[in-house]
Amino acid sequence: MKYVAHIITAIIWTGTIYAQEYPLWPEGKTPYALSIDGETGSPLVTVYPSHRRDNHTGAAVVICPGGGYGGLAKDHEGHQPATWFLQQGVTAIVLQYRLGKEGHHYPTQLADVQRAIRWTRSQAEELKLDAKRVAVMGFSAGGHLASMAATLYEEPAYAPTDLLDKLSARPDFAILCYPVISMDWEVSHGGSRKNLFGPDRVNDDELAKKLSSNLNVTEDTPPTFLFQTNEDAAVPAENATLMFLALREHGVPVEYHVYQNGPHGVGLYRGDPVLGTWSEHLAAWLKTNFFYSPEVDRAAVKGTANLDGHPVAWGVLTFYPENSNLPPTSIRIRRGKFSATEVAGPVVGKARVTFEGSVWETTGADEDKVVRLSTLSPKDEQPIEIKIEAGAQPISLEFRSR
CATH class of the missing domain: 3.40.50.1820 (Alpha/Beta hydrolase fold, catalytic domain)
Known part of the structure; x- marks a missing residue:
């Protein structure tokens, strides 16, 4: 009207x-x-x-x-x-x-x-x-x-x-x-x-x-x-x-x-x-809250995350949608596993993923080193990109700190 x-x-x-x-x-x-x-x-x-x-x-x-x-x-x-x-x-x-x-x-x-x-x-x-x-x-x-x-x-x-x-x-x-x-x-x-x-x-x-x-x-x-x-x-x-x-x-x-x-x-x-x-x-x-873009579907996700061959003791994965007006979604990693329901999961579509985490509780090393990555390892140049869709298979991520 x-x-x-x-x-x-x-x-x-x-x-x-x-x-x-x-x-x-x-x-x-x-x-x-x-x-x-x-x-x-x-x-x-x-x-x-x-x-x-x-x-x-x-x-x-x-x-x-x-x-x-x-x-x-x-x-x-x-x-x-x-x-x-x-x-x-x-x-x-x-x-x-x-x-x-x-x-x-x-x-x-x-x-x-x-x-x-x-x-x-x-x-x-x-x-x-x-x-x-x-x-x-x-x-x-x-x-x-x-x-x-x-x-x-x-x-x-x-x-x-x-x-x-x-x-x-x-x-x-x-x-x-x-x-x-x-x-x-x-x-x-x-x-x-x-x-x-x-x-x-x-x-x-x-x-x-x-x-x-x-x-x-x-x-x-x-x-x-x-x-x-x-x-x-x-x-x-x-x-x-x-x-x-x-x-x-x-x-x-x-x-x-x-x-x-x-x-x-x-x-x-x-x-x-x-x-x-x-x-x-x-x-x-x-x-x-989807003010900058019409609301789109989210998807449930789950999977595993390792760092240098060890389960990530504590960490976070953040999924950034291809459309920058859509909200990013952060999911906590505990003891090598992560999951989110459809309500709290990332929006459907292609997403770039970043990682922050530590294996200190798992390895008992003298130093607690928090690793931040936007690729699977510091030597990689290719960003981590995942297609988020409903009913997708579990995600397995293997990170390297060096």
Whole structure:
């Protein structure tokens, strides 16, 4: 289903990167519109299309900048992550949602993010996207909005206006960065609650429970990545931790990174050699969960591994698919044997294999020497390549350390 925006409001150029702004609703059809609405009172999406043939993945992400529901940190929590995703071959859509400081309160913001996710799916043909690989990302209060999108996607936040609203508002992945999660006064960000609820409902405890995303997690909540710093004084780490525990309790795939140091609102923070690594963990997690490529079958594998004629006492084999957008798979070796079920095995197809291991426990040698190889021996030039397929025979690997 193709939806063409009625107006292209701007084309933004940044070096070789360009972005286009589109209104979320047709003119005159925006729900919860106010007569005093100014520039930020009109919900928009700024689209950064992935167009390079060499790395286009077909995935998309809707990004919600933070700002306590009173402003929008469009640069370091909007434009910068959007350009980072472009480097990964992902189309990024930065959402300009409406704000509490301009009189817009719940459910307006949920309506905006639901519409943005539906709008993104409606552009699948135009932008060459896979409608089954649409993520939502949010920072701080934008993280709360993203978490609402991930947990309240069946909530009718607005009355349907056109065919676009028949599309699903459920994101396939959620990325929550130092997010506001709970609306409990004890752990929440007070400013976010005040701006989201509005002056008439700021002390509404029932609404606080309804909009505490950790209380809305189900087994159908999408896989989630969480990033937080322990020193965050604005949005306590209890927020992300509550979300992690709720996701874990319901069996939702989740990864949670807490850094010891770092203030609130850092964005990518690529200049920091420690905190700036969080986006690398995100990229690895996205690959593991088939965000960069449609999901493919895995295969059960088993076999034996020897080093210098001895069973490998401890080691790991890593299978790297030919398609670099597919996840690598590491399998542990113990006492010369390795195995993985179909659920945990490598993806089907040609794979390059690397090895790391030791035979020290087997030989009782004076020195524990860990050997790392991408070939069967240091003298070989040919990489280890194996065709992974269902029902294959056991694999036998004989490594040499010299």
